[in-house]
Amino acid sequence: MIGGGHANVQVLRKLCMNEYRGLNVILISEGYEAIYSGMTPGYIKKFYSLEDISIDLQRLCFNAGATFIKDKVIKLDSKNQIIYLNDNPSISYNVLSINSGSISNNQTISIDEESNIISAKPISSFVSKLKEIDDLIKKSSKKKISIIGGGVAAFELSFALYRRYDENISIDIISDQILAEKNLNISTIKRLKKIAKNLGINLISNQVITINKSEIALDNDDKIQSDCVLLSTGASLPDWLEKSDLEKTENFIAINHQLQSLNHKNIFVTGDAATIKNYIKPKSGVMAVRQGEVLKKNLFLFLLKNPLKKFKPQNNWLYLIGTHKNSAVLNYFNFSFSGNWCWQLKKIIDLNFMRKFSFSEQNDMNKKIYNLNNFKDDTPKMYCQGCGSKVSKNTLINFLSNQNNNKELSDSTEIKFEQSTVLQTIDHIKLFKSINPYDFGIISYLHSQNDILSAGGSVHSLSVSIGVPFSENLVESFYLEYFMRGIQIEASKDDAYLAAGHSYQTEEPAVTITMNGSIKQKSKKYSANEGNLIYLSKPLGTGYLLAAYFQNSQLLSISDFEKLIRYLKTSNDSAAKSGFSHGSQLMTDVSGFGLASHLGDICQSSNLSAQINLKNEILINNKLEILKNYKSSGYKNNHLSSFDTVEIKENHPLIKIIFDPQTNGPLLMAIDKEKKNEFEKEFIKNCHTQPILIGEFIKQKEKLIYFE
Numbered sequence: 001m002i003g004g005g006h007a008n009v010q011v012l013r014k015l016c017m018n019e020y021r022g023l024n025v026i027l028i029s030e031g032y033e034a035i036y037s038g039m040t041p042g043y044i045k046k047f048y049s050l051e052d053i054s055i056d057l058q059r060l061c062f063n064a065g066a067t068f069i070k071d072k073v074i075k076l077d078s079k080n081q082i083i084y085l086n087d088n089p090s091i092s093y094n095v096l097s098i099n100s101g102s103i104s105n106n107q108t109i110s111i112d113e114e115s116n117i118i119s120a121k122p123i124s125s126f127v128s129k130l131k132e133i134d135d136l137i138k139k140s141s142k143k144k145i146s147i148i149g150g151g152v153a154a155f156e157l158s159f160a161l162y163r164r165y166d167e168n169i170s171i172d173i174i175s176d177q178i179l180a181e182k183n184l185n186i187s188t189i190k191r192l193k194k195i196a197k198n199l200g201i202n203l204i205s206n207q208v209i210t211i212n213k214s215e216i217a218l219d220n221d222d223k224i225q226s227d228c229v230l231l232s233t234g235a236s237l238p239d240w241l242e243k244s245d246l247e248k249t250e251n252f253i254a255i256n257h258q259l260q261s262l263n264h265k266n267i268f269v270t271g272d273a274a275t276i277k278n279y280i281k282p283k284s285g286v287m288a289v290r291q292g293e294v295l296k297k298n299l300f301l302f303l304l305k306n307p308l309k310k311f312k313p314q315n316n317w318l319y320l321i322g323t324h325k326n327s328a329v330l331n332y333f334n335f336s337f338s339g340n341w342c343w344q345l346k347k348i349i350d351l352n353f354m355r356k357f358s359f360s361e362q363n364d365m366n367k368k369i370y371n372l373n374n375f376k377d378d379t380p381k382m383y384c385q386g387c388g389s390k391v392s393k394n395t396l397i398n399f400l401s402n403q404n405n406n407k408e409l410s411d412s413t414e415i416k417f418e419q420s421t422v423l424q425t426i427d428h429i430k431l432f433k434s435i436n437p438y439d440f441g442i443i444s445y446l447h448s449q450n451d452i453l454s455a456g457g458s459v460h461s462l463s464v465s466i467g468v469p470f471s472e473n474l475v476e477s478f479y480l481e482y483f484m485r486g487i488q489i490e491a492s493k494d495d496a497y498l499a500a501g502h503s504y505q506t507e508e509p510a511v512t513i514t515m516n517g518s519i520k521q522k523s524k525k526y527s528a529n530e531g532n533l534i535y536l537s538k539p540l541g542t543g544y545l546l547a548a549y550f551q552n553s554q555l556l557s558i559s560d561f562e563k564l565i566r567y568l569k570t571s572n573d574s575a576a577k578s579g580f581s582h583g584s585q586l587m588t589d590v591s592g593f594g595l596a597s598h599l600g601d602i603c604q605s606s607n608l609s610a611q612i613n614l615k616n617e618i619l620i621n622n623k624l625e626i627l628k629n630y631k632s633s634g635y636k637n638n639h640l641s642s643f644d645t646v647e648i649k650e651n652h653p654l655i656k657i658i659f660d661p662q663t664n665g666p667l668l669m670a671i672d673k674e675k676k677n678e679f680e681k682e683f684i685k686n687c688h689t690q691p692i693l694i695g696e697f698i699k700q701k702e703k704l705i706y707f708e
């Protein structure tokens with residue numbers, strides 16, 4: 001699925017209640033959130049928050065049993081059925097559902113590169129650029145915005161912006177076609193124009209010819225100055241779809257009433273990007289939502305080889321256009337009303353739609369199970385669980401044919417070490433449900449790399465074992481390729497050699513990495529000295545935050561999750577270099593056993609204790625409610641094994657973090673007090689963030705660690 005648009009999200013919603021065995025669903029969308037267009041003007045007015053108008057695509061995929069890949073599609077090769085992405089490896093598909101919206105149409109206007117232009121479409125990018133408009137308006141003395149385009153969206157946008165800037169702004173709406181939508185009745189047009197007039201919004205009925213910096217030239221030679229120009233001109237296709245070989249009609253992807261591309265029946269296209277041949281309708285979020293209701297049936301009917309349903313676009317539909325603070329205009333056939341009740345109706349409709357995408361805190365969705373014809377229910381049982389559980393030879397050969405080493409599938413590989421002693425470590429982590437396996441490859445590499453870094457080494461070579469889900473062909477290749485590419489991208493940064501690999505099919509996809517390291521620095525657990533400062537290279541919290549995610553916690557927002565993934569993908573390599581170059585002889589990584597255990601081990605080996613000052617900065621996420629309410633499955637054992645070795649007040653608000661298991665957690669470094677300033681300076685230079693000073697080693701006392 002490409003794009004978390006209004007139709008695709010409904011397909012995913014269906015998958016939250018129905019499971020199609022044998023089907024592997026991937027959603028690729030540019031952001032973690034899908035913006036609901038109907039509530040966007042309310043967001044601009046500051047009536048709704050960003051969370052209110054956003055669908056959390058990662059969470060939706062998690063509940064739908066789909067994989068979410070946050071990336072931008074840059075090319076579609078529909079002949080070979082391959083999607084090319086900006087940051088991730090390409091993906092092959094059997095069936096595709098495109099619902100990626102549109103961009104603002106600027107084909108008739110000549111636009112200077114330096115112009116301050118912001119497009120209203122795609123709506124997600126407009127929302128992310130609102131801050132830019134805020135800054136422009138704040139700085140300016142004129143406080144003027146020009147909106148190019150004269151449709152309902154331009155009017156609604158102008159009313160919303162007028163509210164946003166507390167009526168302290170002047171707005172032009174410029175178009176040679178003001179409120180020309182076919183379904184708007186005369187009364188509605190009059191009402192909207194009157195509201196605009198009362199608010200002092202200028203309606204300029206001219207065509208825009210050029211935009212130069214902040215000057216707009218019109219077809220009557222008039223020039224208009226503005227701080228910011230917004231393009232709210234109709235929709236057009238983004239470049240990658242324009243260049244695809246999908247048949248077009250009226251400059252959009254031509255589809256039939258079953259929502260399929262006319263020349264590729266395995267490609268469904270909905271929303272702004274699609275036009276039903278000989279059936280042109282205005283593009284709107286409402287239309288995309290309606291198409292979603294048919295798409296969510298047709299995709300599965302197609303997979304089950306059953307006849308498809310027909311989408312019948314309405315000739316007329318309800319418009320609810322937000323105007324004043326708590327008011328809207330309703331337009332339906334020849335009816336036109338305005339007032340608070342219209343706004344209340346709009347609110348009810350919008351909130352009802354969004355409610356479908358909020359999940360209560362539950363894991364088991366009790367899904368109805370279906371089997372796709374060409375896949376058999378007993379797939380896992382058919383597979384040999386011994387050596388025969390490997391991925392197929394073809395998949396392996398295909399993957400290896402693009403690699404430089406071990407093309408011939410040799411039995412084992414020679415590794416040359418300069419030193420007679422090497423570091424070696426092994427780690428195994430299970431794929432987090434719905435997470436991009438490429439990201440997971442990166443995370444699993446970094447998780448293993450920590451063991452080598454903390455022992456004073458650098459990664460020399462590695463062997464991997466990849467567990468892909470029970471699957472065939474494309475799915476098997478997707479997981480193998482994505483896991484491996486993630487691992488390889490990090491290995492290449494270390495100049496590390498991938499020596500050997502193994503693959504297998506499993507119900508619990510996972511990555512196991514054995515890493516060899518060359519020793520570069522001395523780092524021993526017994527080398528802490530009294531008075532040494534204790535630093536963490538990054539904050540803690542991956543264990544309970546992932547637990548909150550797996551339990552659909554409403555406390556974990558989209559941006560919280562994004563931040564968590566960013567930390568999970570942050571390497572400790574530069575942190576280790578900063579520590580060692582300032583004489584640190586002791587590092588360890590905080591991983592599965594948690595801070596109390598890993599620090600406790602060091603205290604024990606060095607015959608010291610540690611005095612730690614726990615502050616909120618030790619947390620990836622400073623919402624204490626999440627820490628209070630969630631814990632990872634490893635927490636209990638960590639607590640049991642370390643609790644007696646530490647002193648901490650039972651009601652300490654951060655008590656749980658010291659037992660929280662970490663995936664690719666921070667390095668814990670001991671630094672000489674005299675090197676404090678130099679170390680911190682270099683750390684900030686190398687890592688672009690402050691190291692976290694948590695305390696110091698003290699003379700040995702009864703307990704290993706004293707937490708304040």
Ligand SMILES: Cc1cc2nc3c(=O)[nH]c(=O)nc-3n(C[C@H](O)[C@H](O)[C@H](O)COP(=O)(O)OP(=O)(O)OC[C@H]3O[C@@H](n4cnc5c(N)ncnc54)[C@H](O)[C@@H]3O)c2cc1C
Pocket residue numbers: 002003004005006007028029030031033034035037038039040041071072073074099100101102120121122123124153156157232238240270271272273283284285286287288
């Ligand atoms: C200011 C404004 C207000 C509007 N108000 C309303 C309204 O009240 N009611 C209404 O019905 N319509 C409204 N519209 C129109 C509406 O925004 C669009 O018609 C609607 O969003 C189109 O929906 P869609 O499902 O096709 O795609 P979108 O909602 O645009 O979703 C597309 C998704 O695909 C993702 N995506 C895009 N390109 C790529 C790529 N290359 N790779 C990966 N992912 C990609 C995007 O990030 C996005 O998540 C408004 C438009 C504007 C500009």
